[in-house]
Amino acid sequence: KQEVTQIPAALSVPEGENLVLNCSFTDSAIYNLQWFRQDPGKGLTSLLLIQSSQREQTSGRLNASLDKSSGRSTLYIAASQPGDSATYLCAVDSGNTPLVFGKGTRLSVIA
Amino acid sequence: DTGVSQDPRHKITKRGQNVTFRCDPISEHNRLYWYRQTLGQGPEFLTYFQNEAQLEKSRLLSDRFSAERPKGSFSTLEIQRTEQGDSAMYLCASSLREKKTQYFGPGTRLLVL
Numbered sequence: 001k002q003e004v005t006q007i008p009a010a011l012s013v014p015e016g017e018n019l020v021l022n023c024s025f026t027d028s029a030i031y032n033l034q035w036f037r038q039d040p041g042k043g044l045t046s047l048l049l050i051q052s053s054q055r056e057q058t059s060g061r062l063n064a065s066l067d068k069s070s071g072r073s074t075l076y077i078a079a080s081q082p083g084d085s086a087t088y089l090c091a092v093d094s095g096n097t098p099l100v101f102g103k104g105t106r107l108s109v110i111a
Numbered sequence: 112d113t114g115v116s117q118d119p120r121h122k123i124t125k126r127g128q129n130v131t132f133r134c135d136p137i138s139e140h141n142r143l144y145w146y147r148q149t150l151g152q153g154p155e156f157l158t159y160f161q162n163e164a165q166l167e168k169s170r171l172l173s174d175r176f177s178a179e180r181p182k183g184s185f186s187t188l189e190i191q192r193t194e195q196g197d198s199a200m201y202l203c204a205s206s207l208r209e210k211k212t213q214y215f216g217p218g219t220r221l222l223v224l
Contacts, residue, residue, distance in 0.1 A: 004153070034212065043117075043202060044154070044215040089153055098144055098167070099213060101153030 002027045004092055006102035013080055014110050021075040021105045023090030028071050034099065035064050035075050036089040044089065048075070080109045115216035117203050123222045124193055131189045132219045136205030143186050144213060145178060146202040147171065154202050160186060161209075193223045 003026045013019050023033070032051050036044040048057045048064040050073070056065040063076040077084060087106045091099040116135045124130050136143045141162050146154035157176070158168045162183035172178075175193075180186040190197055200220050204213040 036215070041200075041220065043115075043217040044204075046212055046214060049212050091153070095209070098146075098156035098159055098169075099154075101155070103151065103153050 002030075002092055002094055002097075002100045004090060004100050004102040006088075006090055006105050008105060009103065010106040010108075012108040012110060015080060015082060017080050017109075018076070018078050019080055019107070021077070021088050021090075021107070023073040023075070023102055025071045025073075025092045025100075027094065028068050029094060030068065030092050031095045032093045033064075033066055033073050034091045034093065035062075035073075036091065038087045038089060038104070040087075047088075077107075080107075082109045082111045085109050115203055115205055115214055117201075117216040117219050119219060120217060121220050121222075123224065125224050126195060127192055129189065129191045130193060130221065131187055132201055132203075132221075133185060133187050134203030134216060135185045136203070137214055140205035140207050140214075141183065142206045142208060142211075142213075143180055144204040144206075145186070145188055146204065148200040148202055148218070149198075157188075157201075190221075193221075195223045197221060198223045 007022045034049045035047045050066040061078040066073045087104040089104045091101045118133045144159040145157040148154040160180040175191045178188045200218045202218045203216045206213045
């Protein structure tokens with residue numbers, strides 16, 4: 001059974017700092033990994049999707065990497081801004097199965 | 112393309128009542144998923160459809176829960192005889208097909224008193 005763990009559970013940083021969020025999964029037989037953002041009381045916004053054959057994906061100040069063999073992914077946020085404050089969720093797609101999510105990292109960027 | 116929509120956005124009900132939620136996926140997406148999210152947790156899978164066929168149900172989906180997707184378009188999730196433990200955010204997502212990006216709706220927040 002696939003299990004996804006996200007560390008840290010919460011993070012508070014000053015504005016402008018670069019930061020890394022971690023995601024690990026127990027079964028490396030995945031098709032893709034997706035990072036989402038969730039604002040309080042809202043739905044999920046897809047940030048990046050990395051196919052299993054890819055090593056990384058970039059979108060603006062966000063960079064996500066994937067090391068399938070070790071069961072790890074990281075989300076790098078450059079030059080953080082207060083508007084980046086949200087919960088970031090990692091989810092694994094193992095093929096013909098639904099997404100398995102971690103519990104998320106709650107990020108606060110302090111102005 | 113207006114994205115995935117869900118209705119209602121909020122629902123307060125008394126224990127024992129029945130509730131029904133609706134999800135309208137992105138047009139032409141043949142996969143539709145339902146997830147449940149409680150405070151401080153990630154979303155947990157409930158069930159999913161490919162077109163009108165319900166392909167998988169989680170063990171979280173007790174007999175009090177039923178989902179339909181008639182004609183392979185919108186979907187409804189009904190909870191009968193609600194319990195306080197059903198209080199959660201119910202999220203709907205759709206994708207073009209398997210292994211593709213899932214796009215989520217804004218969710219329906221249910222509070223059972």
